[in-house]
Amino acid sequence: MVTAAASRVLATATWLLVAACAVLIGGAESEPWRVHGGGACFTRLFSFGDSITDNGNWMHYARSPGAVARPPYGETFFRRPNGRFCDGRIIIDHIADALGIPFLTPYLAGNKSGDYAHGANFAVGGATALGRGYFRRKKLDARFTPYSLRWQMRWLKKVLRMVSSQQGDLMASSLFLLGEIGGNDYNQALFQGRSVDEVKTYVPDVVAGISAALTELIGLGARTVVVPGNFPTGCNPGYLAQFQTNDTAQYDSMGCLRWPNGLSELHNRALMAELAELRRRHRGVALVYADYYAAAMDITADPRKHGFGGAPLVSCCGGGGRTTPT
Numbered sequence: 001m002v003t004a005a006a007s008r009v010l011a012t013a014t015w016l017l018v019a020a021c022a023v024l025i026g027g028a029e030s031e032p033w034r035v036h037g038g039g040a041c042f043t044r045l046f047s048f049g050d051s052i053t054d055n056g057n058w059m060h061y062a063r064s065p066g067a068v069a070r071p072p073y074g075e076t077f078f079r080r081p082n083g084r085f086c087d088g089r090i091i092i093d094h095i096a097d098a099l100g101i102p103f104l105t106p107y108l109a110g111n112k113s114g115d116y117a118h119g120a121n122f123a124v125g126g127a128t129a130l131g132r133g134y135f136r137r138k139k140l141d142a143r144f145t146p147y148s149l150r151w152q153m154r155w156l157k158k159v160l161r162m163v164s165s166q167q168g169d170l171m172a173s174s175l176f177l178l179g180e181i182g183g184n185d186y187n188q189a190l191f192q193g194r195s196v197d198e199v200k201t202y203v204p205d206v207v208a209g210i211s212a213a214l215t216e217l218i219g220l221g222a223r224t225v226v227v228p229g230n231f232p233t234g235c236n237p238g239y240l241a242q243f244q245t246n247d248t249a250q251y252d253s254m255g256c257l258r259w260p261n262g263l264s265e266l267h268n269r270a271l272m273a274e275l276a277e278l279r280r281r282h283r284g285v286a287l288v289y290a291d292y293y294a295a296a297m298d299i300t301a302d303p304r305k306h307g308f309g310g311a312p313l314v315s316c317c318g319g320g321g322r323t324t325p326t
Contacts, residue, residue: 042099042175044119044160047092048213049181051125052231055090056083056106058125058145068125073254085125092121092177093271099175107155113162119174120159122152128185129209134260135188144184149213160220171221180228180292182206182267187233191230191242194260200266207270211278218282224272227275228290229268234260235300237313268293 047053060083067073071193073081077088083106084090096118101134104121124147128135131150132142164170189199210227217225222295232241234257243257252258268291275287298305303312 026158042173043101043269044117044170044174045092045096045099045177046119046156046174047104047106047121047123047177048156049113049123049177049179050127050150050184051085051123052180053090053092053121053123053177054083054085054125054127055092055104055123056109056149057121058081058085058109058122060106061124061145061147070138087326092123095175095177095324107152107159116159118161120156122155123153126184127152127181128188129182129206129213130185134205135187135314138189140188140194143190144188148171149194149209150181150306151217153213157220168221172223174222174224176216176217176222176225178210178227179290180230182210182271183230183233183264184265185209186263190260196263200263203263203267203270206267207274210271211274214275214278214287218278223284224286224288226288226290228273228292230264231292231296232256232261232300233264234258234262235296235313236260240313262292 030051051058059069059081065083068083069081071081072087074084075087078084084093096103101118104119105115107120110116110120124145127147127149128144129149131148131317132146133238135142160167160170179313185202186199189202190196214225234252235254239257239260240255243260249259250259254262272289275289277288279285299308300312303309
């Protein structure tokens with residue numbers, strides 16, 4: 001479970017990147033963050049991704065949503081479980097606050113155009129960048145949600161048809177958050193016993209899936225897209241419990257597993273290289289890389305600076321504690 005404080009720190013980092021990108025692009029002719037009426041902000045927010053960004057889609061589609069439907073999820077802000085994989089607000093909520101718009105409606109919770117007046121959230125817990133067919137070809141059990149990034153793009157097109165006949169204007173005046181996504185593509189294989197060396201070969205395909213969605217967004221008229229990288233999964237308590245070892249060389253000085261973090265770094269480097277190529281091809285579009293990895297590592301390295309206790313690798317709610325050998 002992501003904590004509300006961590007979400008706030010990461011959201012601040014993301015929003016600062018968007019603002020910095022706006023300043024760097026400059027010029028009246030190339031200001032995608034400008035609303036056509038002369039305002040200085042985005043009118044809508046659309047997001048895609050997995051449980052990091054999901055604010056209720058998993059709850060609306062899963063017959064047995066599991067722990068996210070029970071406390072302590074939602075307890076610090078909403079005072080009840082609400083579909084966010086967090087004890088309070090998530091990154092997308094803080095970005096909406098910064099934009100001055102209401103919290104987004106989960107796509108599966110809406111049924112009319114007014115539900116998406118300020119945008120929509122298409123993210124689903126467990127979502128992958130690639131479809132189930134990819135994993136089946138790898139002879140993996142495609143056990144996560146079927147609502148991959150491609151499905152989420154289909155949902156966007158349905159919403160666009162519902163809310164506006166001026167699709168180009170709507171897309172240009174909206175902010176898009178595409179991700180974080182891709183982590184579950186690797187999780188599917190790693191948690192089914194595949195080696196990290198094999199899973200590293202998936203990286204080009206995962207990044208290609210993200211790139212295809214970005215290209216489609218740009219083709220629909222998007223002008224400003226934030227694309228987060230993957231987190232340092234080697235610092236995740238679930239990984240630390242699942243892949244615990246007595247080999248101290250497998251851990252870094254903070255107690256994080258090195259090899260999962262190496263996989264995340266490989267993904268992030270490939271993603272940044274792809275974004276650079278897309279920027280070259282689409283000069284009038286702002287593609288902003290959000291470095292979730294660095295933000296999360298900063299929290300792990302100095303948790304008290306960000307309002308946490310002194311044990312950042314310990315999970316709550318029966319999920320186990322710090323599992324690195326002493």
